[in-house]
Amino acid sequence: MNTSTIDRYSLKHYTRLMISFFGSLLVLTIYQYTTLYFKGVVDVIFGTSFLIAIVHQIGFTSLIGVVLAFPFNFWENLRPRYGFNLISALLLLLLIIEAMLISYFCTALVPLGSDLLGYSFNDIQMTIKNSGGISWMLPVALVVIIGMFYGFYKVTSKHYHHISKMYPFTIILFSMFMATLFIEGKPINHNKTQYLALNLYDTSTEDTSYNSDVEYPLIKSKPIENVLGDYFELKEEKPNIVFIMVEGLGRDFVGEGAEYGGFTPFLDSLTTRSLYWENCLSNTGRTFGVLPSLLGSLPFGKSGFMELEKYPNKLTLFSILKNNGYHTSFYQGTNSSFDNVDRFLQSENLDFVLDKSGFGNKYQMQEEDAAGYFMGLP
Numbered sequence: 001m002n003t004s005t006i007d008r009y010s011l012k013h014y015t016r017l018m019i020s021f022f023g024s025l026l027v028l029t030i031y032q033y034t035t036l037y038f039k040g041v042v043d044v045i046f047g048t049s050f051l052i053a054i055v056h057q058i059g060f061t062s063l064i065g066v067v068l069a070f071p072f073n074f075w076e077n078l079r080p081r082y083g084f085n086l087i088s089a090l091l092l093l094l095l096i097i098e099a100m101l102i103s104y105f106c107t108a109l110v111p112l113g114s115d116l117l118g119y120s121f122n123d124i125q126m127t128i129k130n131s132g133g134i135s136w137m138l139p140v141a142l143v144v145i146i147g148m149f150y151g152f153y154k155v156t157s158k159h160y161h162h163i164s165k166m167y168p169f170t171i172i173l174f175s176m177f178m179a180t181l182f183i184e185g186k187p188i189n190h191n192k193t194q195y196l197a198l199n200l201y202d203t204s205t206e207d208t209s210y211n212s213d214v215e216y217p218l219i220k221s222k223p224i225e226n227v228l229g230d231y232f233e234l235k236e237e238k239p240n241i242v243f244i245m246v247e248g249l250g251r252d253f254v255g256e257g258a259e260y261g262g263f264t265p266f267l268d269s270l271t272t273r274s275l276y277w278e279n280c281l282s283n284t285g286r287t288f289g290v291l292p293s294l295l296g297s298l299p300f301g302k303s304g305f306m307e308l309e310k311y312p313n314k315l316t317l318f319s320i321l322k323n324n325g326y327h328t329s330f331y332q333g334t335n336s337s338f339d340n341v342d343r344f345l346q347s348e349n350l351d352f353v354l355d356k357s358g359f360g361n362k363y364q365m366q367e368e369d370a371a372g373y374f375m376g377l378p
Contacts, residue, residue: 008080014065014072014087020152021091022061025191027148028099029053035106036188053189060191064094088149094193095145101192111187113199231275241321245290247375251278288339292316306340311347318348327351333359333366334376 033045033053042049068087076083104112187195244267253263255271255278270276283293284300292298292305296316299305322328329352336342336355345353356365356376366378 009076009084011069011073013084014069016153016156017084017087017091018061018065019156020149021064021095022057023152024095024145024149025057025061025098026054028095028102029057032102032106039106041109042188049186049189056189056191056194060194063194064091092146092149095149096142098191098193099141099145101196105187105192111190111192111195111199113196114203116196117200117203228275238325241326243295243317245294247287291341291344304339306344311344316348318345318350322349322351329353332356332376333378 029050030045033042033050036042037045044050068090072083072087074083075086101112249264252259253261254267255276256268284290286304288304288306289300293300295318296314298314298316301308305311318328328348328350330336330345330350331354332341334356336345336353342353342355359377363377366375369375
């Protein structure tokens with residue numbers, strides 16, 4: 001039958017359109033699984049997952065067929081050819097959208113869903129640009145889809161007499177659609193257009209309201225065990241707190257079993273009646289990192305915290321103890337200007353600082369080292 005001479009298209013021609021639509025979806029599905037196969041995502045092209053995908057494509061075709069049957073009849077009865085041209089254009093649009101969503105899935109390996117709502121137009125432009133932009137493949141793909149759709153439509157004319165003997169088309173389509181509701185599928189074998197539409201619907205209708213009598217319901221206090229408190233006997237009088245920092249004092253010189261024992265007898269005696277950790281992690285590689293790290297847990301930065309031209313607001317044991325009524329002081333046998341110690345101590349507003357210059361002639365300086373430098377008082 002030469003359909004080009006028909007003035008008004010009937011439901012039989014609408015059936016041919018839907019069969020052509022499904023045939024095009026079938027080709028796009030084969031394209032998806034072939035692409036995923038060569039990317040190593042699936043082991044076979046025509047496997048169980050492919051068969052489930054075909055079932056879902058049948059279901060999607062059935063759903064579209066039921067929905068568009070009424071506007072097809074309405075416009076064809078209102079004005080000949082209008083219904084046919086309208087449905088043809090809508091089906092082609094759906095095929096183009098499905099092809100784009102399948103291409104997206106083959107690239108991202110996740111279907112596009114409600115996350116589309118989080119993209120601005122500039123984001124979409126940026127994504128297209130970063131993925132290579134709109135190349136010559138796009139117009140070729142459009143021509144292929146259009147040619148494929150109308151090619152299937154032309155092929156169905158040879159079997160027109162079989163189509164004319166079918167039961168009422170809407171009943172068959174609706175039955176197919178209901179059957180697919182019981183076929184479980186995963187994103188890989190879903191129709192991507194249907195997945196996007198359902199995902200957008202679920203997101204837009206989701207109830208995100210929250211009512212609670214608690215102002216901050218997610219705040220939870222983490223129970224912290226006091227593992228050291230039992231070792232301290234708190235008294236009415238504040239304890240005197242002394243930090244002893246010794247240059248180059250390693251495990252070879254301190255504690256029981258030290259290779260070079262006898263250097264620190266007082267410290268050795270303290271370890272027997274104190275909290276003592278024999279295994280420690282060094283908090284810095286050189287002298288200039290000791291004060292900010294040990295007393296303030298301050299970050300090293302690029303070249304040491306004390307090398308900063310301007311110190312940010314900070315909390316150290318110096319400032320915390322001073323704010324709690326302590327008299328703060330610092331003693332060292334070298335010059336306090338060494339490694340910018342004086343600047344750091346000044347920023348902490350210490351009450352008293354004693355360095356090499358304040359000991360007087362009564363004390364003997366350490367002998368100069370190999371480089372000719374006096375490290376200070378021993």
